[in-house]
Every structure is written in structure tokens, then in C-alpha cells.
Amino acid sequence: AQSVTQLGSHVSVSEGALVLLRCNYSSSVPPYLFWYVQYPNQGLQLLLKYTSAATLVKGINGFEAEFKKSETSFHLTKPSAHMSDAAEYFCAVSPPGGGADGLTFGKGTHLIIQP
């Protein structure tokens, strides 16, 4: 069985500061990993995904994440926070190949940007 743990239900950073959202996974085999963002009253938008290619993955809006097998982590970073980054962020895992068993999501991290 897979699981995802997101450390910190709320993270607050100043505008222009580094954003670091933490995600650790548990899986018997190296999984596929995803980060999604959700704005209020909206669905989920894919930021980036890891599918066993390059361990450093670049996504949209300046976000990137690094897959570290030894640490079972897939932390999301952005060098400089913008006010528009304020949202809920979800880390998710699926079996290699994705699909049928659905995505297993973490509880989410609410990112707050201080002016």
C-alpha cells in the first residue's frame, strides 16, 4: 500500500522568499509522484510529475521538485514566492504506470504568502 505524508498543514513565507513544501512517500516500489495545486473553489492543476526519468523535475510557474529515493522524498521548491502562489498544494503518488488504483494524496499544505 502506498501513502504520502506532507509535513506542515500550513506554511507561511514572505513574498520573494524560498518556498519549500515537504512530501515523503511510502511505497514498495518506486512510484510515480505528482504535485498538484488547488485554488479556492477550483479543481486540481498539475504542477509537475516524476515518472522515473530525471530526478530533478521542473514544472509550471517556476516550481521544481527533486526525487530522492534514499530519503523517500519529493519536496517542492520555488526560489522566489509570489502572492499568486497562495493556494493548497497536494503531493500524490501512484503505482509505476499510473492509473487504475487511483492517486493517493497527502493531506495538503496551505501556502500563505506574506506581503
Add this chain to the structure above:
Amino acid sequence: KAGVTQTPRYLIKTRGQQVTLSCSPISGHRSVSWYQQTPGQGLQFLFEYFSETQRNKGNFPGRFSGRQFSNSRSEMNVSTLELGDSALYLCASSLASGAGSTEAFFGQGTRLTVV
């Protein structure tokens, strides 16, 4: 290219009633998955349909059911509604299920309130 369309966006139902939610996937996508999102439980996988067949189901009671039509549109039904069924129901479409499907595109969701 149109995204994933969920209707209706908002719904209010009374306990004991039943409800049907609709999801139209991205053109060409054959896999539709459903998720329930609540503040307490987060995002939970309900089921996935591919080529009109349910491929997998999450840990939800039999009151939750679904189906997929030949044009890949999907409906989700919840019978005998309970207060705890109040949630945002999200639909996601993918090109394929299992191997080869690594990215799910989400709709904006249907906000169901049970009173």
C-alpha cells in the same frame, strides 16, 4: 481543447435523497476517475472507469456507484444521502488507464451539500 467539465457545480440535497453527478472528460481521454474531497479526510479515490468498465474502487460504501458511457462521459450516483456525504466531488480524466497513463486532468468539481 476543452478541459474536464463537471455538472452541476453546486448542489444541495436533503438527507435520504439520491444525487447524480456528471463528468465529461477531455476529448480522446478514455479513463475517468472520481475523488471525494472533505476537510477531514482530504482527497480520497472513489473509482475509475475505462472503456465503460469499472477498473477499481476505493473504500466507499455501495451507496456510491458510477458508470461510463460509450462517449467516455461518466456519471456518479450517491443514494440515500447522509450529512457526511457533503463534499467536493472531483472528476479526473486520463488518456488511458494503467501503464501509459501518468497524468490526470481534473475538473472544477461539484460541491454537494447535504442538509
